[in-house]
Amino acid sequence: MEVKRVVKEAREAFESGVTRSYSWRRSQLRALKAILLEKEADIFNALKLDLGKHRIEAYRDELGLLIKSVDYALKNLKKWMAPKKVDVPLVCFPATGEIVAEPLGVVLIFSSWNFPIGLSFEPLVGAIAAGNAVVLKPSELAPASSAFLATNLPKYLDNSVKVVEGASHIGEQLLEHKWDKIFFTGSSRVGRIIMTAAAKHLTPVTLELGGKCPAIIDTLSRARDIEVTINRVAGAKWGPCSGQACIAIDYLLVEEQFAPLLVDLLKAKIKKTYKDPENSARIVHKQHFQRLSNFLNDSAVAASVVYGGSFNAESLLIEPTILLNPPLDSEIMREEIFGPLLPVITLKKIEDSIEFLKVRPKPLVIYAFTVDEKLKRRVIEETSSGSITFNDAMLQFAVDSLPFGGTGESGFGKYHGKFSFDQFSHGKAILRRSFLIELSCRYPPWNEWKLQFIRYIYRFYYIGIILMLLGLKR
Incomplete structure (x- = not known):
């Protein structure tokens, strides 16, 4: 699949607005769960071919964990998406504040070969829950798992989620494009390459690296x-x-x-x-x-x-x-x-x-x-x-x-559960204020009284609010 076309289609899918709705996110998460449930035997086979994993180990470390993760996201999705009310200082009275989680856009996910299904699905759950279009690049070092993902994700998910297979040169081609987020799991050596490429477009990056534990x-x-x-x-x-x-x-x-x-x-x-x-x-x-x-x-x-x-x-x-x-x-x-x-x-x-x-x-x-x-x-x-x-x-x-x-050389950026949702979201600050009160002390010409008035507002909230309510002007 041509990289340029994939990126273009993913961008068009996101800009259509389809990924923003609660219904789309929920339907795609349920589709991910359907893959895990209906294609269990195929997943076991792919992991056996790539890594020699016993099916019990495969279920314990990948399938079972992923079903749990998807269920957790489905259970909490509406709460995660809801605007979060925040306290607003009285200096802004009367006003309210909230944080709205908006999708970042089109995100690129590089997964690793050691848990090729788990480390593809886990960030994918967060990216979809947050309302993004996604391009997934599985590791070529787990070819059976990569083929499974490339074959089945398009069957269950819509055109907003793409899978691109290939060796390192395909990864390099992907990095030439502008992304709204890059999520990488792998070595520190490749992590440095990812960061260098991302810097060209000031793209935010999450690096899940290793470390001597x-x-x-x-x-x-x-x-x-x-x-x-x-x-x-x-x-x-x-x-x-x-x-x-x-x-x-x-x-x-x-x-x-x-x-x-x-x-x-x-x-x-x-x-x-x-x-x-x-x-x-x-x-x-x-x-x-x-x-x-x-x-x-x-x-x-x-x-x-x-x-x-x-x-x-x-x-x-x-x-x-x-x-x-x-x-x-x-x-x-x-x-x-x-x-x-x-x-x-x-x-x-x-x-x-x-x-x-x-x-x-x-x-x-x-x-x-x-x-x-x-x-x-x-x-x-x-x-x-x-x-x-x-x-x-x-x-x-x-x-x-x-x-x-991780932290330091073991990586940066947190995910899993709500942290995955946050990793692929922008917390947009919203301040709403009425026209009810307008104080002239905010504006020139300046005088000593206005300075003292502003001091009260910042330092002595209760006195400041009384003065505001009185609407005193000087």
């Missing part, structure tokens, strides 16, 4: 919490897409005295649950597989491997791998891993994790497994990240009432 482990001295901690840590590293997720745990921070126990428990969990390829996902493509295997080419890093480390270039499978104290200046500790390699970093005391995190780039998420309220408070107050989750991992992605997004 740490997990602080402070529960190994509590017998009843150990099993749950290990389940949740392993699930957030080797579960969804074999660690190929921006919110996957990247590395662990633990006290030296508990490191042997932690490693032994993780080894046992891998052997029980994640060693079978059927229960994990393959690496998505050869370049990414090579990138991950290159981490282990550093002899000092390879020497830190305490479990796993094998890989199969033909099947693109990398064994779940644990590394104990790889060099902090090594590539595996500088770059986001985005795969099944898990460094374990030891500290003298767990409180040292605060300083460890403060001197590093801001992660997308900080996970902390602890019941120590003082440590929790320090993590909240003394570190910076897109979000913090205590005693679990990745679950925050499913909470529609919490914003999802």
Whole structure:
């Protein structure tokens, strides 16, 4: 499909005004839900072909979450669209103020390959709910999912939503055009390209990037919490897409005295649950597989491997791998891993994790497994990240009432639920004032009395309003 024609048609659809109505937004959201319900088997098949995902994992991490997100938007859409009354200072009396959410226009969404259905639909829900026309560019690295979207979205949605397939050169062509918003999920490297292109037209951008998401482990001295901690840590590293997720745990921070126990428990969990390829996902493509295997080419890093480390270039499978104290200046500790390699970093005391995190780039998420309220408070107050989750991992992605997004190098802009609606809306300020009162103190010629009168209005509201009501003039 020719890029120029797609952009033109999307612009015409938005300018027709059809996307602004509540009925259109609701009908398109219901159509999205219909795709998820009626094409479940096709979605499972696409995710299996692209990523080797088991259908239960596919439902847990993509379909189920998306149905919930669409339902949440449908339930709240009318409230989101309603004008929001705001307080107006008495200096404006008599007046009322409100904020009206208006659609931005024609938005461009770049989705990622690791959750190719979920990361296409999730921002799409917000863009449609906000009344925009949309052009979606799925990742070419998940070709079956991209084809599914290109085939089915036009069947269920109207001409206001377009899908453009293709490799990076198609993305480059899309970026040459003027958009009212660009929403990108992917790497920091490509995020910089997106921002550079957007700057030409002063286009607002949301970047959902990655980041080395740490997990602080402070529960190994509590017998009843150990099993749950290990389940949740392993699930957030080797579960969804074999660690190929921006919110996957990247590395662990633990006290030296508990490191042997932690490693032994993780080894046992891998052997029980994640060693079978059927229960994990393959690496998505050869370049990414090579990138991950290159981490282990550093002899000092390879020497830190305490479990796993094998890989199969033909099947693109990398064994779940644990590394104990790889060099902090090594590539595996500088770059986001985005795969099944898990460094374990030891500290003298767990409180040292605060300083460890403060001197590093801001992660997308900080996970902390602890019941120590003082440590929790320090993590909240003394570190910076897109979000913090205590005693679990990745679950925050499913909470529609919490914003999802990064800070610093992990991205900017929040979405999910109402935050998605806001991300694709312009909050237009509306002030309404009557002709009832007109005070001459607003206008020259100036004198000392007018200055004092204005002081009263700004500083002493009640006196100011009485004076206004009296309509005093000087």
